[in-house]
Amino acid sequence: MRHPQDDLLIVYALVSLAQEYRGTLKEEWALELAAEIADRHGLTVSDAIRQLE
Numbered sequence: 001m002r003h004p005q006d007d008l009l010i011v012y013a014l015v016s017l018a019q020e021y022r023g024t025l026k027e028e029w030a031l032e033l034a035a036e037i038a039d040r041h042g043l044t045v046s047d048a049i050r051q052l053e
Contacts, residue, residue, distance in 0.1 A: 004041060007037050007038075007040070007041060007048075008041075008048050008049075008051050008052050009052065010034075010037055011034045011037050011038050011045060011048040011049065012048070012049055012052055014030040014031070014033055014034035014037075015030070015031070015034050015045060015049065017030045018030035018031045018034070031045070034048075
């Protein structure tokens with residue numbers, strides 16, 4: 001079982017990946033998955049990333 005902090009790291013990694021693939025389908029997939037994971041914790045993607053800082 002993953003720790004909630006692990007999910008925050010996954011969201012961050014997916015957003016970083018999305019930035020590398022701007023304008024492609026991979027960007028869309030990464031951001032959608034990041035949003036789904038963040039939402040499981042009642043967070044937006046931005047909030048999840050801020051939680052890491």
